Amino acid sequence: MNPTPRTPFLSLPKQPFAVFESFWKHRTLIFNLARRDVLGRYSGSFLGLMWSFFNPLLMLCVYTFVFGVVFKAR
Numbered sequence: 001m002n003p004t005p006r007t008p009f010l011s012l013p014k015q016p017f018a019v020f021e022s023f024w025k026h027r028t029l030i031f032n033l034a035r036r037d038v039l040g041r042y043s044g045s046f047l048g049l050m051w052s053f054f055n056p057l058l059m060l061c062v063y064t065f066v067f068g069v070v071f072k073a074r
Contacts, residue, residue, distance in 0.1 A: 038052070
């Protein structure tokens, strides 16, 4: 009466290199989806895409100041 639920794991390839083959086959789709995600994430920000480069740099400066000056860690 209760059907078994469909799981996406049943359609996984059996060979280990089939995953890489699938990535290579669909590389343009993966590239376009990643590009759209990155551009969409930073589209409304002040610096746009450059914010993804400045944010880690600013965090490094903050951590250096806090642990180097405030806590006086070596």
